[in-house]
Amino acid sequence: MSKQQITPKQRGYLIVNSHPTGCETTVERLWQSIEPARPAGRAPVALVLGTSAGYGQSILLAGLRRHGIRGVGVAYENAGTERRTATAGWYRTAATAQLLEDTGADFTFVNADAYADPTRTRVLELLAEKYGPVDYLIYSLASPRRTDPATGEVHHSVIKPLGEAYSSPSLLFDEGTATVGTVELAPADEQEQAATVKVMGGEDWALWCRALADAGLLAEDFTTLALSYVGSDITAPVYRRGTIGTAKEHLEATAHDLNAGLLTGRGRAFTVVAGAAVTQASTAIPSIALYTSLLRNVLGAEGWRTTADQAVDLWQQITGAQPLNLDDEGRIRLDDWEMAQAAQDGVRKLWEDPATALAADPAGPTWFYRQFRELYGWDVPGVEYGAPVETAVPWPGTD
Template structure:
């Protein structure tokens, strides 16, 4: 038996440790939330691409414990290796989700690997045919990746960046390790960086998944598929709506149209949903965005409209994808972010952002405490009721996804 101390470690805005028991409790808490909301009619066989954390995990949980769906999750995660490398949070999320799903008689199959590759797509197709009833009726595409290999040229690797376009942008960011506010300047993306980000973060691979699944005959009549986007307020446009990520999501709109044409004969539906701002591993490294979040969270606290991923995605599927309360914009996108984008809330957020300084950002003026807590909880820390100070490494290495 090898006992390892659990220590919360941050390197700037990167987490260098994980609490597996906290991850387990975090998964169970999300399941309990969905179960309390009750069952609703939806998918029966769901495939979640990028289902090990944040929006993808929340989507998988509401599919399984809200809709009663068997699920397949595809994600790229690392297992525990030794005392210094205990694995990634997503590794444990996958395991504890599967255990919970199986405990109520549901399939919770996990595929660990690169979702962009042809080999992974074929593995999933084979599994659907042989062990999953032959067809799926929902595919959620929730992938945030740093790179993707060109499927037509294995020597060419596209790398995504979160940058502004045409002009440099300077704004405040938050260093969670040192708990300080600092100014950061990001140079504009090059044409290659823009193109690469479209290849990685756009809808290209989403399209390929649907093409191959349909060709294999594993999409059911009435099949639905959804990809997540983000628009946000004007204060974040430089990196999102008008930056490299925004351009990538614009390309996803084109993919959506292609997919819809492809699944019309199945009476299928291709959707893009504009998600709300949440604390993620990716979002906290973007200048201005953390400042916006701590202002937003404070205002939402007073209005009762703050949503963590499970609350947001359960509402999306329960009310909009499978319910009768769809909010759709003129481009045809689902808009569950309408609570965040409420005009009065955004006006209050903008005013608050002007008041935040390096000296007061940690006070009750802002929602910094909630923002930091949500980041730590991604990796299993600061979870109520979890007090373990050490783990059994032998026990962890025996767990399988």
Template sequence: MIIEPKMRGFICLTAHPAGCAENVRRQISYVESQKLPNGPKKVLVIGASTGFGLSSRITAAFGGGAATIGVFFEKEPQEGKTASAGYYNTVAFHEEANRAGLYAKSINGDAFSKEVKQETIDLIKQELGTVDLVIYSLASPVRKHPETGVLHRSVLKPIDQSYQNKTVDFHTGVVTNVSIEPAAGDDISNTIAVMGGEDWQLWLEALQGAGVLAPNVKTVAYSYIGPELTNPVYRHGTIGRAKDHLEATAAKITEQLKELNGSAYVSVNKALVTQSSSAIPVVPLYISLLYKVMKEKNIHEGTIEQMSRLFHDHLYAAQPAAKDEQGRIRIDDWELREDVQAEIAELWKGVTTETIAEIGDLKGYKEDFLNLFGFSVPGVDYTKEVDEMATIK
């Protein structure tokens, strides 16, 4: 079938297998030029199909030759209906891994559940024995608690007071003012339950209890801080409370892993176009300006460049990982450079519907958003029919 993007707000309902495959190949090509000689050997990636999780898996496998197991929850294809982009990304990853002679297995299911945790443990025991790196990169808006059965939903809200600022509809380029009402009721606790560190810790407890963690094991979860501009709706909002919980969990897991001489880290990453970030008011406009400034300074990075730098400069560098006062690895350092943020603050004052095309990089934002689903990828002929029934092998 011929596949075109079908949009509904900040969601694309279709995905293109050839475009997703080309995106994966481009990431592989990058890491193959950035070899990782002392990297991990057997890796579990929880949330492995898109974004930072996918780039982490590619970096470990094609940069350092690691065997990888990926866990994710993605929609499989049906006749006349596409799979989700993450599914097609994984199809392409497996094809390339098989071609390169790399071990790759994947589990498609609810990573929050006890059943998927056990299925993963069984696979590690049977085929790898142990893993020496566990990446935690889940980005779900909902979580069914494995003990209580309660369905928790995260929200994107400020705390204590409403928040007003500019935002942009990245489809149309229209800049408007937005007002977001503060969290109420169980909004904060629900968001922490979904996006905090509890499930990360449950995974490590289950893996350690089953004896499938190698000595000196490392585990990493991903976080974001962002600039002062987005603090009220992000870092000082409900999501920020969840990220605080995630970051505090790293210390608990490190203590838990002491008998293995293991370590848990939180890596604070750069703002990038994701389906999740596209849903947060203010953030798309901020990213449009950020891209413009960082590209002009030649310091712009996508997920693969960020993960390559994380592995090379921190996790598997000759010296111990550099951390901030709160114990976090900071690869958002280029984003938060004083000169970068000063320029964005100045641009923010004058950004309107009329000026956004000139002073921002809305074109780059739109392209990156479409790229998430395999569209607008250079070198792909979208007039050709493709097989929507591509499956993971």
């Protein structure tokens, strides 16, 4: 037993500890926000890579809640020590597994590096033994590094512009109070750009598709999805026209290559352009926090689409309950609400003088800060943070 009273340890947009009960409560709230359905017919098999946070977690929960999926989820989380809590994703996974145990769902969680060949082997064996061919492969990995399984070289991604330096207003928090500062980034060199593509591009996604095909684990009408983002022209210099954008272009090109090659006559591949969200990955991108806060001010709670809302929409489309919302490049779009002209015009006007805009209406950054803290289980309504809590929580399926 490792019950202890814990308080958040925060440095900027990084909180280095997490609260088990807070993380559990966020999972329960997310689950309850998804309207259940009674699926008919065979329960589809899904392999979800990146189940412990963000869009991957929401897509998993929506698939379970509304379509009765079964299968395997992969995440790479830390159990913690006597002196340090487990990662938030560890606690969220444990909470998700408990929810599924209560509902009788058949889903297995693997804690391992999804980029590694031994993980692929382990997952393929588990699928073959327990579930059979895969109907849906969801690729939602976000990592700052990846080891190339062919060479053993470790590649590190960077968040930088291309061609010229980037200077932009950014959102800062001093003990929870929002201020506007400035972020300045030097442009990436060719090596940094190539490394970012190695980490965040489509190479690993294609390896998983190939591994499933070689193992005879592609179901009839197999569908695979990789999460992507486009975003506003406001943030384009550091995102879509930066190193991350180059990686996303590679991801999208991989979908075309899969459809023209490996999956011809066997399935289909899509990239999915999701909308803005407060995630552990997005908070690391300069100027995104400010942009997201201003977007929230423009749209309000009524116009905002949560990751769960978008995940439900996605499942409706890929199961055929609704038509696919494809753009000219064949990408599934979930971001129409964000990219609507009125929303973008509203953000662009506030961006002209963001300090004045936030002083006049601090609701957006206040909401953002709360959402950010909740990613780690902090500031969650209803949680008693003054009480000792058990921090040594087992991974699902272990004692």
